[in-house]
Amino acid sequence: MKGLNLIDENIIQAQLEVSSRSGTEQVREIITKARELKGLESAEVATLLQCNDPTVLQEMFHAAREVKESIYGNRLVLFSPLYISNLCQNDCQYCAFRVRNKNIRRKALTQEEIAEEVRHLVRTGHKRILLVAGEATPEEGLDYILNAIETIYATREGKGEIRRVNTEIAPLTVEEFRRLKDSKIGTYVLFQETYHLGTYKKMHLSGPKADYYWRLGAMGRALEGGIDDVGIGALFGLYDFRFEVLALLQHARHLEKVYGIGPHTISVPRLEPADGSEIAANPPCPVSDGDFKKIVAILRLAVPYTGIIMSTRETAKIRAETFALGVSQISAGSRTNPGGYSEGDRSGAQFQLGDHRSLDEVIFDIVRMGYVPSFCTGCYRLGRTGEDFMDLAKPGLIKQFCLPNAILTFKEYLEDYATRETHAAGFSLIEKSLAEIPSAKRRDETENRLIQIEQGERDLYF
Ligand code: SAM
Ligand code: SF4
Secondary structure (H helix, E strand, O other): OOOOOOOOHHHHHHHHHHHOOOOHHHHHHHHHHHOOOOOOOHHHHHHHHOOOOHHHHHHHHHHHHHHHHHHHOOEEEEEEEEEEEOOOOOOEOOOOOOOOOOOOOOOEOOHHHHHHHHHHHHHHOOOEEEEEEOOOOOOOHHHHHHHHHHHHHHOEEOOEEOOEEEEEOOOOOHHHHHHHHHOOOOOEEOOOEOOOHHHHHHHEOOOHHHOHHHHHOHHHHHHHOOOOOEEEEEOEOOOOHHHHHHHHHHHHHHHHHHHOOOOOEEEOOEOOOOOOOHHHHOOOOOOOHHHHHHHHHHHHHHOOOOEEEEOOOOOHHHHHHHHHHOOOEEEOOOOOOOOHHHHOOOOOOOOOOOOOOOHHHHHHHHHHOOOEEEOOOHHHHOOOOHHHHHHHHOOOOHHHHHHHHHHHHHHHHHHHOOOHHHHHHHHHHHHHHHOOOOOHHHHHHHHHHHHHHHOOOOOOOO
């Protein structure tokens, strides 16, 4: 296994120590450099993380908005988690699914129940799913997950279907990752929770997840198994957020160096209350809303071409504030209990959500803010993943492909699922956004495809 000691805590602590003495001039120089869209070195990121001057922070936020706008434009990709099982053999102190929590109803959905959940999601307009599961016993096995993925792709409802399944499941061996890849997943997502070894040990008392290094090596094994699209993350609230951000960057750089592919996304979950968890109710290192926004802005400046995912753990207000600072993907209309979409109740949930709105309500709101909701699955289906995606992203081509695809998939949503209010607001936004497609040729092609969608065609993309 390559690079098991890929996190160097001493380097991180030293960078935080040195950067605590930096002045505002240094911070300003780094912000200016970040505007060139070439990313930042770890030591520079450490300096930004130590900045608490309100005026300079506003300058940092302003730069993050510029970077976000110039690379991603005004599109926001939407997805929904699908929890298929809350059976779990691990004992993560912050999670309601942990093995020793006897309060919740345990459930692994049958294939028919999974199909029913998918039909519910498709009826609301979703096209992208993040399949989530607890780490079950070996008898449950990977086959259960693989069958679930097959079920999801095979389920159709009305004019829609799920076109991309990402997965957030326990770490696998290289051979198992190869099988997961063959089942046509999009991104493999896994959070290290905390990169700080001592804290990790305290938080993960038993089960396979207690092995910090098995988890840390997961992305390397996934890439060795042929999955070229991976998403990393840390659970903010367990340890000092400054340390976690620097460690996330060490992790990203390691993957780039060893495998030639950096993470496609970084997630920034913040600890939320969870059934029966003391730690979740009283996070050891709580992250304030202000620091949370700082985390998003700094990641946007540090790794400008890596997507940032914001989940419904956060409230509508915080979500809205972070969209402009750098978020590129959001979940919407989520439930975190298996069967939560079709059964309508929330018992057996993993943690409490901050945003309970329906997909249409979220869409109406983001349209009002000027963002084009995107259900695009184009890159993944055309094989533009891994290095190919990075090549596409780097010269600023996102606006050439992603914006037109966002407009086309949003048009489908408006035709098939939107409420009257959202339809009207969305229609005007599409008109406005067409003008932002840089090439006239691509604009014409997009307009032609919009007409085809009105005539009943579906699933058109560049
Ligand atoms: N069981 C697998 C695992 O642990 O990676 C996959 C999914 S787990 C259900 C998804 C993620 O939920 C965890 O990685 C953790 O970061 C997050 N999570 C768990 N408890 C949480 C809480 N109380 N608040 C916010 N996020 C939480
Ligand atoms: Fe299980 Fe994942 Fe929850 Fe840990 S975070 S208890 S592994 S579901």
